[in-house]
Amino acid sequence: MIKTAKLSVSTAPFLKDTDTTPKIMFTVVYTLIPVLLVSFYYFGLSAILVTLTSIFSCMFTEWLFNKSEDRLQSLKDGSGLITGLLLALTLPPGFPLWMVFLGGVVAIGMGKAMWGGLGQNVFNPALVGRAFLQAAFPTAITTWSPPDGGYFSLRGTNAALPFLQGTNVDATSGATPLAKMKFDHVSTDWLDLLLGNTGGSLGETCGLLLILAGAYLLIKKIINWRIPISIILTVSVLSGIFYLFDPSIYPSPIFMILSGGMLLGTIYMATDLVTSPLTPKGIWIFGIGIGILIVLIRNWGGLPEGVMYAILLMNAGTPLINRFAKIRTYGHKK
Amino acid sequence: MSTSAKYSGKTYTFNHGVHPEEFKELSSHCEIQRMPFVEEYILPLGQHIGAPSDCLVSKGQKVRRGEKIADPIGFVSVALHSPVDGTISEVGIFPTPNGQVLPGIKIKIDPYSTQRMDEAPIDLEDLDRKGFISTVQNAGIVGLGGAAFPAHVKFAIPEDKTCKYIMLNGCECEPFLTADHRTMLEYPEEIIDGIQILNRYLKADKAYIGIEANKPDAIEALKKIATTSTFPIEVIALQVKYPQGAEKMMITAILGEEVPTGKLPLDLGVLVGNVGTIKAISDYFRKGIPLMERIVTITGTAIKNPANVLVPIGTPMKDVIELCGGITDDAARILLGGPMMGAVQKSLDVPVVKGTSGLLALTSNEVRDLDEYSCIRCGKCVDACPIFLNPSMMGLLAKKGLWDEMLEYNIMDCFECASCSFVCPSGIPLVQSFRVAKGFLREKAVREKASA
Ligand code: SF4
Ligand code: SF4
Numbered sequence: 013m014i015k016t017a018k019l020s021v022s023t024a025p026f027l028k029d030t031d032t033t034p035k036i037m038f039t040v041v042y043t044l045i046p047v048l049l050v051s052f053y054y055f056g057l058s059a060i061l062v063t064l065t066s067i068f069s070c071m072f073t074e075w076l077f078n079k080s081e082d083r084l085q086s087l088k089d090g091s092g093l094i095t096g097l098l099l100a101l102t103l104p105p106g107f108p109l110w111m112v113f114l115g116g117v118v119a120i121g122m123g124k125a126m127w128g129g130l131g132q133n134v135f136n137p138a139l140v141g142r143a144f145l146q147a148a149f150p151t152a153i154t155t156w157s158p159p160d161g162g163y164f165s166l167r168g169t170n171a172a173l174p175f176l177q178g179t180n181v182d183a184t185s186g187a188t189p190l191a192k193m194k195f196d197h198v199s200t201d202w203l204d205l206l207l208g209n210t211g212g213s214l215g216e217t218c219g220l221l222l223i224l225a226g227a228y229l230l231i232k233k234i235i236n237w238r239i240p241i242s243i244i245l246t247v248s249v250l251s252g253i254f255y256l257f258d259p260s261i262y263p264s265p266i267f268m269i270l271s272g273g274m275l276l277g278t279i280y281m282a283t284d285l286v287t288s289p290l291t292p293k294g295i296w297i298f299g300i301g302i303g304i305l306i307v308l309i310r311n312w313g314g315l316p317e318g319v320m321y322a323i324l325l326m327n328a329g330t331p332l333i334n335r336f337a338k339i340r341t342y343g344h345k346k
Numbered sequence: 347m348s349t350s351a352k353y354s355g356k357t358y359t360f361n362h363g364v365h366p367e368e369f370k371e372l373s374s375h376c377e378i379q380r381m382p383f384v385e386e387y388i389l390p391l392g393q394h395i396g397a398p399s400d401c402l403v404s405k406g407q408k409v410r411r412g413e414k415i416a417d418p419i420g421f422v423s424v425a426l427h428s429p430v431d432g433t434i435s436e437v438g439i440f441p442t443p444n445g446q447v448l449p450g451i452k453i454k455i456d457p458y459s460t461q462r463m464d465e466a467p468i469d470l471e472d473l474d475r476k477g478f479i480s481t482v483q484n485a486g487i488v489g490l491g492g493a494a495f496p497a498h499v500k501f502a503i504p505e506d507k508t509c510k511y512i513m514l515n516g517c518e519c520e521p522f523l524t525a526d527h528r529t530m531l532e533y534p535e536e537i538i539d540g541i542q543i544l545n546r547y548l549k550a551d552k553a554y555i556g557i558e559a560n561k562p563d564a565i566e567a568l569k570k571i572a573t574t575s576t577f578p579i580e581v582i583a584l585q586v587k588y589p590q591g592a593e594k595m596m597i598t599a600i601l602g603e604e605v606p607t608g609k610l611p612l613d614l615g616v617l618v619g620n621v622g623t624i625k626a627i628s629d630y631f632r633k634g635i636p637l638m639e640r641i642v643t644i645t646g647t648a649i650k651n652p653a654n655v656l657v658p659i660g661t662p663m664k665d666v667i668e669l670c671g672g673i674t675d676d677a678a679r680i681l682l683g684g685p686m687m688g689a690v691q692k693s694l695d696v697p698v699v700k701g702t703s704g705l706l707a708l709t710s711n712e713v714r715d716l717d718e719y720s721c722i723r724c725g726k727c728v729d730a731c732p733i734f735l736n737p738s739m740m741g742l743l744a745k746k747g748l749w750d751e752m753l754e755y756n757i758m759d760c761f762e763c764a765s766c767s768f769v770c771p772s773g774i775p776l777v778q779s780f781r782v783a784k785g786f787l788r789e790k791a792v793r794e795k796a797s798a
Contacts, residue, residue, distance in 0.1 A: 023778050025764035026685040026713050027366045027521060031726070031771040033719040089719050131720035131772075236725065285724040290738055334739070341756040342594065342733040343607035 037090030039234050040280070043225040044097050050221055051214040055105035059214050063100040065109045069116025070096035077125035091130050095119050098138035098280055101215025102273060102320070103145070104155060111149055115141040135327045136284045139320050146320070212272070219270045226279035235283035238295045243278045244269060246303025254311065262311065274306070277319035287327045294330075294337030301326045353559035359585035360595040362732045364765045366521050366588055366686065368560060369712075373645040373652035374524045378532055380656045381639075381669060383455055387429055387660030388697040389415070390442045390450040394488040395495045396422030401451060407434045408456075411463050412636055415451055418483055424496045425486045426451075429638040429658030431459035443663075443682055443696045444689070453660065466634030470546060478547045485630040486637040486700075490622035491515060491526075491591075492683055494701035497623055503548065503612065510615030512541060512553040513600065514624055516568075517584060517591030519558060520684025523704045525643040528654040529622050530557065530564035534571040536632075538579065540624035543631050545577055548617065553579040555621070556596045560586045588686060589763040593618045595732050607759055642698060644670045648677035648707035657698045663705060664694040678710040685712070686764050716773030727766035727776060733759050737766035737776045744779035749786050757783055 051059045074092035086092065099119050103112060119141025127133040146153050215222070229235045247268055254262040268274065282288065282302055289298050302322045309318025340346055392398030399416035409415055409428040416426035436452040468481065482498035489495045503509050514537070518526040530537060541553050555572070557565050565583055572579040584590050584599050594605045597616055605611055611618050622641060629635040638659055645652035650671025657666055667673060673680070681688040683703055691705070698705075727737035736755055743752045757780060766776040 022679075022690060023775075023781075024681075024685065024687050024689065025768050025777070026679060026681060026688070026708060027768060028716060028773070029364070029366075029726075029769045029771070031769070032716060032773070033722055033771045036722075036724070036771055088717075091722075129720060131722050285722045288723075290723055290725045290728050290736065339728070339734045339736065341607070341735060341759055342598075343604045343609070343759065344756065 034089050036234055036285075037094055039232060040094055040229065041090060041097065043228055044094075044101070044215075044280075047101065047215055047218065047221050047225060048097070050218045051101070051105070054218075055214065058105040061109060062103055062105060062107055062112050062214060063097065065112040066100035066103070066116050067093060067096035069113040070099065070120050073117045073120035073125070077121060078129070086129065089130060091124075092120060095124070095137045095141070098215075098276075099141045101276055101280075102138065102142045102213050104153060104213050106155060107152060111145060111152060114148075115145045118144040131286055133286060134331060135324055136281050136287050139281055139324050139327075142320055143324060215276045216271075216273050219275050222275040222279055226275070229279070229283075235279070236288070236295055238292060239283045239288060239299050240278045242296055242299025243282060243303045243306070246300045247274070247306055250304065250307040251311075254307070268307070268310070272310075272317050273319040277323055278302075281319075282323050282326075287330055289330050289333045289337060291334070291337050291339050293339070294333040297333050297337060298326050298330065301329065353562040353565055353583045355583055357559045357583045357585045358599045359587055359590065360598045360732055362730055362734065362765075363587040363589065363595070364730045364768050365586075366768060368586070369522045369645075369647075370524055370527070370560065372522065372647070372649075373643055373654055374527055374561075376524075376528070376653045378528050378641055378654045378656055381658060381661055381666060383430060383461060383658070384661055384665045385455055386435070386662070387432070387453045387455070387658065388440045388450055388662065389426055389428075389453065389660040390440060390448050390697070390699060391416055391426065392442075392448055393426070393494060393659070393699040393701065394424050395493065396420070396424075396499075398449065399423060399426045401437055401449070403434045403437070403451065405434055405437055408432075409434060409453065411459075411461055412634070412638060414484070414486075414636070415453075418496075421483075421502075422496055422499055423483075424488055424498070425484045425636070427486055427636040427638040428453055429660050431456045431461055441693065441696050443691060443699060443702065445692065463635065465632075468631045468634065470543065470631060475547045481630075482627065484636075485626070487623065487626045487630065488637065488700050489620055490626065490640060490700070490703065491620035492687075492701055492703045494699075497619070497627070500617060500619070501544065501548065503617070507612050508615055509548045509550050509612065509617045510552070511601075511617070512544060512548060512550045513596065513611075513616050513618045514541065514553065514555040514621050515591055515593070515596055515618055516555055516557040516561070516564065516621040517596060518561075519586075519588045519591035520686055520688070520704075521588075522645050522706055523643045523684050524645070525641045525654055525703055526621050527561045527564055529625060529641055530561070531567055533625050534564075534567040536625045536628040537568065537621055538571045538575055539632065540626075540628035541579060542575060542577060543627055544619075544624065550617070551578075553577065554600050555579065555581045556584050556590075556600055557581065558586045558590055559583045588765060588768075589732055592732065592761065592763060594761075607756075637700060640698070640700060640702070642666065642702055643704040645704065646677075646681075646706040646708050647712060648674045648709045650674060657702075659700055660697045662695060662697055663691070666698060666705065667694060667707075673707040674709070676709045677707045678713050679708050681706040681708065686768065687762065718774060719772035721772055721774055724771060726769040726771065730765040730769045732763060732765060733761065735760055735766075737770075737780075740783075741766075741774050741776045741779060744776075744783050749783045752780075752783050753787065758787065760784065 070092045074086055078086045119137045123137030123140030124133045230237050248265040251268040252265045255264050289295050305322035306318045397419040400419045401416050403415045411431045413428050414425050415428050418424050432453045432455040435454040439447050440450040442448050479498045479502050487497040516526050516530050569581045582600050626637050642657045643654050653670050680691045682691045740752050740755050760780050764777040
């Protein structure tokens with residue numbers, strides 16, 4: 013017999029592709045796990061504490077800022093978790109935990125919730141948090157501990173109490189490869205950069221894993237291939253020209269790409285779906301813009317690191333790019 | 347998983363589009379079977395686009411199978427024929443598949459009739475172009491691809507236009523549907539013959555038949571017969587991609603040209619027809635069979651025995667479904683047409699009409715209700731839209747009710763193929779909101795015109 017009473021009603025399409033937003037977000041999270049494990053290997057307990065604090069702070073803020081009926085949904089989509097992980101990966105392992113917490117609150121609060129939540133924000137939330145920390149605690153955030161010491165010893169000033177400046181500047185600060193390059197014109201062996209045997213933030217050190225994770229995300233089409241390709245090509249070409257011009261002052265393209273937050277930023281932050289343009293044309297403009305800015309800031313800016321600001325600046329331009337880099341509609345003239 | 351055979355030769359296609367799972371294997375191997383006669387038939391007078399037909403019969407009147415029971419009113423309208431020998435039991439209003447209750451004719455079958463029909467070919471020699479057009483109109487032939495637009499209206503080419511290419515649409519890009527596939531496989535002679543009849547009057551340079559590459563057997567069958575035609579007919583294999591069967595997409599795939607916005611294919615010199623429609627032309631001119639039955643795919647994971655069935659127009663859907671073993675207990679939705687553009691069918695107490703291409707019963711495994719998340723601007727919809735629109739942006743505007751702003755994004759070019767909603771990982775009802783917006787904007791344009 014035919015029963016029709018329980019048939020539900022809706023409108024076409026009735027088939028759906030298998031990708032869902034939480035699935036995309038969690039794929040990104042999974043690819044970060046190996047990167048985290050390496051940072052735990054190099055920086056021990058400190059790295060774990062910084063990561064956990066950052067995740068907790070982001071998810072907590074996400075929960076706090078959402079209306080009670082949206083809370084579950086906003087935690088389920090995984091985007092807060094990604095912000096927490098990415099923020100942690102940009103921080104030095106010896107960073108005071110209370111500052112990490114504050115960074116997470118700012119990342120979600122000012123980077124996302126303030127704009128209206130997921131999809132509405134203009135800037136990458138993790139970078140907003142990181143930029144805030146850079147401005148508020150310039151000393152602490154440039155105090156890098158070299159990747160040695162026991163697994164269970166705390167680096168730097170993880171346990172510092174809030175607002176009691178506990179950063180002992182001359183204690184352990186091993187300069188990062190970028191700072192050595194910038195201020196002393198000393199390059200670091202690229203093999204060390206690739207394997208992570210250098211000072212730096214949690215996620216900046218192991219280039220090889222980031223490249224592998226990026227390749228996986230590209231194959232799975234989670235990130236748009238045009239973004240990393242356009243950034244890396246622009247940086248290579250531009251820095252290549254300068255390097256040929258005077259190799260004693262300017263870093264080589266390989267060093268440029270493997271050092272600092274370049275890979276982390278290129279693969280995980282510039283590719284943030286929400287804050288990058290929609291159309292292929294727009295994406296090329298976005299990527300090339302980031303590449304140019306990175307080279308400019310690193311070579312002539314006051315800071316050794318330029319990736320964060322380059323991405324944030326192009327994030328700011330994205331709404332404009334979206335307006336102008338339109339696609340030609342089928343059947344319309346150019 | 348779909349493991350349909352693939353054509354190995356060169357294939358053509360359009361830009362963008364999506365790849366839904368095909369599900370064709372459920373019924374693609376099923377030979378077309380004839381629906382046994384049932385007791386009662388309901389024939390709505392308005393089964394086509396245009397003015398409903400004018401009823402010619404009254405209650406109690408006896409009708410023969412193939413007899414005309416309603417005349418066209420005006421040019422954009424077609425005739426209607428009785429699918430059986432029987433008696434008119436009621437002229438009144440009846441529920442129709444689109445949910446409305448509309449005027450129609452109910453026929454009770456003559457249980458003692460053999461339902462045989464003598465072949466009555468039509469002499470093409472005495473027929474001029476005008477005569478041909480009115481003959482097609484009186485044969486009740488409409489586009490069988492789903493829209494049910496009167497075929498003769500398309501064939502009446504205006505003076506200032508020429509038809510260079512006749513293009514047959516055998517793409518059948520909607521998942522599940524296999525009616526066109528079986529038609530091409532089992533009636534290639536009729537299809538090629540239909541093209542030749544049509545071309546006597548259209549005098550085109552060439553005919554193309556576009557078929558998606560997942561039907562290699564149909565491609566071969568038509569290629570073989572096409573070689574016997576003196577008029578050049580080329581069978582083109584098209585990439586398996588949705589919405590390849592949309593008129594514009596097929597034209598672009600085959601000719602490499604875009605149909606300008608607001609224009610018709612005929613502005614490029616192309617006349618597009620569905621393969622079933624062209625077969626119907628052959629059926630009428632060679633055998634005298636008007637459009638009183640059509641091939642329907644009854645399929646879906648919730649149908650016990652999927653099949654392709656030649657169904658007399660007017661047969662109640664529940665009888666057709668019963669022929670296919672009925673629906674399983676876990677059926678979640680019944681659809682008319684394909685799953686991408688079809689409509690939900692609430693009741694099965696409505697008849698199969700000329701525009702019924704498929705009847706699908708799906709379980710909740712395919713019809714997933716997703717949680718809706720915010721737009722994450724992943725751009726998947728932008729990469730999917732075959733018209734190169736920006737569904738992401740239009741979706742955001744629709745959410746805010748900014749319908750006028752959507753015009754700037756060319757919303758009116760959207761033909762509701764649903765590719766954008768299909769790919770959206772956030773489960774945003776994009777095409778659903780575009781339908782609403784387009785309706786609103788169309789109405790507004792009419793109102794403004796009226797007050798201007
Ligand atoms: S596919 Fe959905 S989530 Fe992605 S950009 Fe389009 S509307 Fe937004
Ligand atoms: S439904 Fe409209 S907007 Fe969406 S993909 Fe199809 S044509 Fe583009």
